[in-house]
Amino acid sequence: LYAYFPGAPTWPPFRRDLKYAITATSATSIDRSTLSDVFARAFSRWAAATNLRFTETASESDADITIGFHAGSHGDGEPFDGPLGTLAHAFSPTDGRFHLDAAEAWVAGSDVSRASSPGAVDLESVAVHEIGHLLGLGHSSVPDAIMYPTIRTGTRKVELEADDVQGIQSLY
Numbered sequence: 457l458y459a460y461f462p463g464a465p466t467w468p469p470f471r472r473d474l475k476y477a478i479t480a481t482s483a484t485s486i487d488r489s490t491l492s493d494v495f496a497r498a499f500s501r502w503a504a505a506t507n508l509r510f511t512e513t514a515s516e517s518d519a520d521i522t523i524g525f526h527a528g529s530h531g532d533g534e535p536f537d538g539p540l541g542t543l544a545h546a547f548s549p550t551d552g553r554f555h556l557d558a559a560e561a562w563v564a565g566s567d568v569s570r571a572s573s574p575g576a577v578d579l580e581s582v583a584v585h586e587i588g589h590l591l592g593l594g595h596s597s598v599p600d601a602i603m604y605p606t607i608r609t610g611t612r613k614v615e616l617e618a619d620d621v622q623g624i625q626s627l628y
């Protein structure tokens with residue numbers, strides 16, 4: 457079953473059209489247009505299940521959600537830990553911060569199961585999971601759910617399960 461954060465915070469009803477900015481990208485070798493495509497696909501999974509809409513903006517000051525790659529300590533008291541371990545984190549509504557560990561062997565737009573690096577991590581899979589957190593979902597006890605707290609490295613999991621859909625539809 458799905459879960460919420462304590463107090464079940466959500467984006468309020470007058471904020472259904474959310475803007476996101478991809479800001480800190482210098483720490484990744486993935487090119488900018490690939491990043492735009494991957495995050496647009498990840499957001500579209502949640503938009504399809506709700507009345508929420510997500511639009512990329514180039515202006516960080518306009519953004520409800522900011523996405524960036526960071527290495528080690530990066531100013532929020534939750535330092536990243538190098539390859540594997542913590543891959544990414546996102547804060548509950550309406551904080552909007554979504555950080556990715558720049559030290560991971562991120563794979564975007566190609567088959568992660570055929571990646572040469574044994575620790576390869578599929579960026580889109582992690583993005584779909586973290587967006588669930590940004591929208592207010594905690595972890596699910598259903599192993600196939602996007603919001604289940606573990607994923608095997610070298611695998612891709614981007615489709616919302618019935619449990620994820622029920623969870624997000626109970627919030628929005």
Ligand code: TQI
Pocket residue numbers: 541542543544545546581582585586589594602603604605606607608
């Ligand atoms: N990052 C953890 C996660 O997103 C951070 C975290 C732990 C967290 N507890 C939390 C975030 C509670 C919000 C609320 O779950 S992670 C996966 C998964 C991670 C893990 O790097 O361990 C994914 C990031 F589920 F696959 F294991 C993305 Cl998809």
Ligand code: CA
Pocket residue numbers: 536537538539540541542543557559560
């Ligand atoms: Ca890490």
Ligand code: ZN
Pocket residue numbers: 526530532534545555
């Ligand atoms: Zn952070």
Ligand code: ZN
Pocket residue numbers: 585589595603605
């Ligand atoms: Zn999680």
